[in-house]
Amino acid sequence: MPELPEVEITRLGxxxxxxxxxxxxxxxxxxxxxxxxxxGLKKNLLGQxxxxxxxxxxxxxxxxxxxxxxxxxxxxxxxxxxxxxTISGKHDHLDIIFASKNALxxxxxxxxxxxxxxxxxxxxHKLLKNLGPEPLSxxxxxxxxxxKSRKRRQPIKNFIMDxxxxxxxxxxxxxxxxxxxxxxxxxxxxxxxxxRDEVLASTIKQVxxxxxxxxxxxxxxxxxxxxxxxxxxxxxxxxxxxxxPCVKCSTPIKECRLGQRASFYxxxxxx
DNA sequence: CGAGCAACCTGCATGC
DNA sequence: TGCATGCAGGTTGCTC
Numbered sequence: 001m002p003e004l005p006e007v008e009i010t011r012l013g014x015x016x017x018x019x020x021x022x023x024x025x026x027x028x029x030x031x032x033x034x035x036x037x038x039x040g041l042k043k044n045l046l047g048q049x050x051x052x053x054x055x056x057x058x059x060x061x062x063x064x065x066x067x068x069x070x071x072x073x074x075x076x077x078x079x080x081x082x083x084x085x086t087i088s089g090k091h092d093h094l095d096i097i098f099a100s101k102n103a104l105x106x107x108x109x110x111x112x113x114x115x116x117x118x119x120x121x122x123x124x125h126k127l128l129k130n131l132g133p134e135p136l137s138x139x140x141x142x143x144x145x146x147x148k149s150r151k152r153r154q155p156i157k158n159f160i161m162d163x164x165x166x167x168x169x170x171x172x173x174x175x176x177x178x179x180x181x182x183x184x185x186x187x188x189x190x191x192x193x194x195x196r197d198e199v200l201a202s203t204i205k206q207v208x209x210x211x212x213x214x215x216x217x218x219x220x221x222x223x224x225x226x227x228x229x230x231x232x233x234x235x236x237x238x239x240x241x242x243x244x245p246c247v248k249c250s251t252p253i254k255e256c257r258l259g260q261r262a263s264f265y266x267x268x269x270x271x
Numbered sequence: 272c273g274a275g276c277a278a279c280c281t282g283c284a285t286g287c
Numbered sequence: 288t289g290c291a292t293g294c295a296g297g298t299t300g301c302t303c
Contacts, residue, residue, distance in 0.1 A: 003296060034279065034298080058297075075297050076281075091281085110280045112297060127299090154274065163298080170296055217296080260276070262294085 002073045004135065004168030005211035006230065007058045010079050013225035014104065015053045017081045018062075021098035023048050025084075030093045034074060034114045037094060044117050045069065045096065057131050057167030061122050068122040074112025080105045081225050132166045135204050140166050142198025149189035149197070156192060157185035158259040160204065169204060171261050172217055172239045177204045179238045184270040185263045186256070210235070238264040 002010070026042040048064040055061065060079075062069040071079070084103045088095070094106040094115060106115065118125050133139035148165050149156075157178060160169050169177070178185050181203040183196060192200070211217060216230030224230070237247050242255035246266040256263050 006296080032280090072297085074280095075295070108280095109282065110295090110297095112279065114298095152273080158274090161297095172296060259274095261297095 002058065002077065003170030003173055003217070004058060005173075005208055005232065006216040007055055007060065007073060007168075008212050009216045009224050009230065010073070011053055011055050011060055014060075014079055014081065017100075017102060017225075018050050018096075018098065018104055019053060020049050020051070021100050021102070023050075023096060024099050025095075025097040027095040027097065028093070029088060029095065030091070033093060033108060033111050034072075035116070037115045038117060041069070041115065041117055056123065056128055057134070057163060058170075059128060063122075067117055067119040070114070070116040070118060070122060070125065070127070071106065072114045074108060074110065074114065076110035077106065077108035077113035079225060080107065080227065130164060132162075132164050135166050135168050135208055140201060140205075142194060142201040145197040145201050146192070146194045149192065152189040154189055155186045155258050156183060156189045156200075157261075157263055159189035160200070161259070161261070166204070168208065172236070173204070173207055173211070175239045175264050176237060177207045179265060179270060180207065182270055184267075185258055185265050187271075238266065240264065 023045045026045050028037050028039065028041065031037040044067060045064070048066060050062045050064060052063045053060060054063065058072060060071045062071065082103050082105050084097045084101050089107070091109040092105055092107050096104040122128060133144065149159055152159060157174050159165055161171065161174050175185070177200065181196070181200040183192065183200060211232040214231040215224060217232040238253050241253045241264060243252045245251070246253055246269060249266065249268050251266055251268045253264050254267050
């Protein structure tokens, strides 16, 4: 489900409803995620308040005065704010219940998500400390892309989806960004000129920003914290459009697999 | 070191 | 209708 825009939509939706609210109870209904939810989570959170909710890559960081809860939504995770009495479903793993009677509820059918606790600076956490730059920050630009990709032979699509190079570019947005930048996804990362890397970096920023502005992409089941879908999928140019005409030149869109992921491109517009 | 790939899971669409 | 297969928005950690 979530790529960076969807995680950001979730963060923006959750923040006003949970920030500063006293945590009254924590229910671990199903601890089975990528790693088991620690039973100590309740002790860590009880009586605390979230002072800020930040994002690093696709991780959500829920800060308290005592430490920080990290949540990753994996492929199918979502957060909702519900009334604490709302009946839970099969894949509802965790409820954090506030004095306001609202609950922050984590739903994750495929269980690729994670809920972790850290007492140290979260950005120094093992899973976060080696992440590449945020795509929407000034740290990420064409010069960086160019410098990091020299002598790299892997396809550019794999390269921009690697968190060490830049975070938050998942499969949909990698496909879309490369289309708009006119770059073939199979092209070796190390063979791309500085000028074209600059186009690519600014395209990635633009695509992510536009998607956030439209509430993210809903393909199957992404929804925001109120359960409403995003609208960016209406603007997808290549993703899941195999054999359909390119929006620019009408050539049928091609599909291939790169790094085990479905990849879509126009063989004429993308070189 | 880079690159490739299996694995972690469930749900859904498809085809026989 | 039932069963097998393949695929899905992500990431880690192994092997070569």
